[in-house]
Amino acid sequence: MTDNLSAKDKRSLFHAVSSIADTASSGPFVLSHGKGSTVTDEHGRDYIDMGAGLWCVNIGYGRDEVADAVAQATRQLSFQHLFGGAASAPAIELADRLLTLFRERANAPHMARVFFGSSGSDANDTAYKMVLHYHNLIGKPQKKKVISRHGAYHGLTYAAGSLTGIPAYHKAFDMPAHGVLHVDAPHYYRGAMAGESEADFAARMVAQLRDTIEREGPETIAAFWAEPVMGTGGVIPPPQGYFEGVQQLLAQHDILFVADEVITGFGRTGEWFGTGRYDLKPDIVNLAKGLTSAYQPLSATIVGDRIWDVLEGASAQHGAFMHGFTYSGHPVCCAAALAVLDIMESESIVDPVAAKGERLLASLKQRLKDHPFVGDIRGAGLMVAIEYLADPATKRDFAGMAGHKIVAAHVREEGVLSRALPWMPVTSLSPPLVIADAELDEAIERYAKGAERALPQLESAASA
Numbered sequence: 001m002t003d004n005l006s007a008k009d010k011r012s013l014f015h016a017v018s019s020i021a022d023t024a025s026s027g028p029f030v031l032s033h034g035k036g037s038t039v040t041d042e043h044g045r046d047y048i049d050m051g052a053g054l055w056c057v058n059i060g061y062g063r064d065e066v067a068d069a070v071a072q073a074t075r076q077l078s079f080q081h082l083f084g085g086a087a088s089a090p091a092i093e094l095a096d097r098l099l100t101l102f103r104e105r106a107n108a109p110h111m112a113r114v115f116f117g118s119s120g121s122d123a124n125d126t127a128y129k130m131v132l133h134y135h136n137l138i139g140k141p142q143k144k145k146v147i148s149r150h151g152a153y154h155g156l157t158y159a160a161g162s163l164t165g166i167p168a169y170h171k172a173f174d175m176p177a178h179g180v181l182h183v184d185a186p187h188y189y190r191g192a193m194a195g196e197s198e199a200d201f202a203a204r205m206v207a208q209l210r211d212t213i214e215r216e217g218p219e220t221i222a223a224f225w226a227e228p229v230m231g232t233g234g235v236i237p238p239p240q241g242y243f244e245g246v247q248q249l250l251a252q253h254d255i256l257f258v259a260d261e262v263i264t265g266f267g268r269t270g271e272w273f274g275t276g277r278y279d280l281k282p283d284i285v286n287l288a289k290g291l292t293s294a295y296q297p298l299s300a301t302i303v304g305d306r307i308w309d310v311l312e313g314a315s316a317q318h319g320a321f322m323h324g325f326t327y328s329g330h331p332v333c334c335a336a337a338l339a340v341l342d343i344m345e346s347e348s349i350v351d352p353v354a355a356k357g358e359r360l361l362a363s364l365k366q367r368l369k370d371h372p373f374v375g376d377i378r379g380a381g382l383m384v385a386i387e388y389l390a391d392p393a394t395k396r397d398f399a400g401m402a403g404h405k406i407v408a409a410h411v412r413e414e415g416v417l418s419r420a421l422p423w424m425p426v427t428s429l430s431p432p433l434v435i436a437d438a439e440l441d442e443a444i445e446r447y448a449k450g451a452e453r454a455l456p457q458l459e460s461a462a463s464a
C-alpha cells in the first residue's frame with residue numbers, strides 16, 4: 001500500500017515548490033491523518049506539527065464542527081458564484097462578519113468591503129489590480145510602480161510572485177515583473193550596524209524607502225506592500241518605529257498601503273490582526289490561511305473606503321468591475337470560514353496566544369543557549385524563528401545555506417515538523433494556536449534534541 005502510494009506519486013504528481021530530483025530520490029513525505037496539533041504519516045508515525053501546515057491550521061486538525069458545516073453547505077448549495085451581482089448566504093454572512101470583526105479587532109473602521117478569492121496569491125493579485133484601477137480612475141495613470149521588500153513573500157502567481165522578494169522564486173521565470181521594486185527588509189539582527197539601536201536601524205530603513213521613492217519620483221509610486229511580521233522571509237517582527245515612519249512617508253507621498261495579513265491574520269501574532277497590533281492604517285488588507293484554518297481554500301481582500309468610494313463613484317461611467325474568479329465567495333469555503341470563526345470566538349482561541357508565544361520563545365532561548373550555531377531566536381506570538389549561522393560571532397553563513405536544513409531534518413526525526421525557510425537560514429515554528437502547554441514543552445524538548453543531534457553534521461558544514 002505504502003510502496004504503491006510512493007510509486008504512484010513518483011510517476012504522476014508534480015509537487016509544488018519542491019526539488020524534482022530530491023523528491024524522485026527520497027520519495028514523498030505522506031501524511032495520512034491529523035488531530036489537534038498532531039499529524040500522522042503513512043507509516044503511523046506521529047509528529048507535533050510546529051508549522052501548522054504552512055502557518056495555516058490555526059484551530060488544529062480534524063474539528064468535527066467544521067467538517068459538519070462543510071458537509072451541510074455542500075448538501076444545501078454546493079456552488080454559487082458572485083458574478084453579475086449573484087451571491088449566496090454564506091458569502092454574504094461571511095463578508096458581513098469579517099468586516100465587523102476586522103473593523104473592531106484591528107481598529108480599522110475605515111474598511112469598506114470584502115472581496116473573496118481562493119488563495120493568498122490571488123488576493124495579492126486582486127489587490128495589485130485594485131491599486132492600478134484606483135489610480136487610473138483618479139486620473140493618475142502614471143502612478144503605477146509598487147514597492148515591496150527583499151525577503152517578502154506574497155505568493156507565486158505572476159503579480160504576487162513579483163511582489164515576493166526572494167530571488168529563488170524569481171530566477172526560473174523572468175521575474176519580478178516590470179514596475180515592482182524592492183527595498184530592504186527591517187531585519188535588525190542581520191542588518192544593523194555595530195552599536196546601532198533598534199530605533200536608529202528602523203529610521204535607516206525608512207530613509208532607504210524615502211530615498212527610493214524620491215529617486216523613482218513619488219508621482220510614479222502607487223503602493224507599498226508589507227507583511228506586518230515578515231514570515232517566509234525569516235520571521236521578522238518590525239523594529240520599533242518602523243511602520244510609524246513608513247506610514248508617515250506613504251501619507252506624505254500619497255502612496256497606498258497594502259497589508260498582507262495572510263499569515264498574521266486571525267491571531268498568529270497574539271492579537272487578532274497585525275494591523276491592530278502594529279497600529280497600521282492600510283488601504284487594502286489580504287487574509288487567507290487562518291480565515292478557514294486551511295479547512296477550505298479561501299482568501300479575502302478587504303478594501304478601505306479611500307479606494308471603495310472611488311470605485312463606487314466611478315461605476316456608473318466605467319461599467320462593471322472586471323475582475324474575479326469562479327470560486328470567489330464559494331459557499332462551501334465561506335461556510336467553513338464561518339464555522340472556524342465560531343470556534344475561534346466561542347473558545348477564545350486568540351486570548352492565550354501571546355502567553356504561549358512567550359513561553360515558546362523563552363524556553364527555546366533557555367534550551368538552546370549553549371548551541372554554538374544558533375545566532376538569534378526571535379518572534380511575535382506563535383511565529384518564531386531560530387536562525388543558524390556557521391559563526392554567530394561574525395554572522396558568517398553556512399556554505400550553501402545548509403545549516404538550518406540539516407537541523408530541520410534532525411528535528412523531524414525527533415517527531416517535530418519545523419520549516420527550513422528559503423531566504424534566511426531560519427527554521428520557523430508556528431504551531432496551531434490551540435497547542436496545549438504540555439505539547440509545546442514536548443515539542444521544544446524534541447526540537448532541542450534534534451538541534452543537538454545535528455551538531456556533528458553542522459560542525460563539518462561550518463568548516464566546509
Ligand code: PMP
Pocket residue numbers: 054118119120121122124153154155156227231232260261262263288
Ligand atoms: N502572503 C503571505 C504573507 C504568505 O505567507 C503566503 C503563503 N505562505 C501567501 C501570501 C500566498 O498564499 P498562497 O500560497 O495561498 O497563494
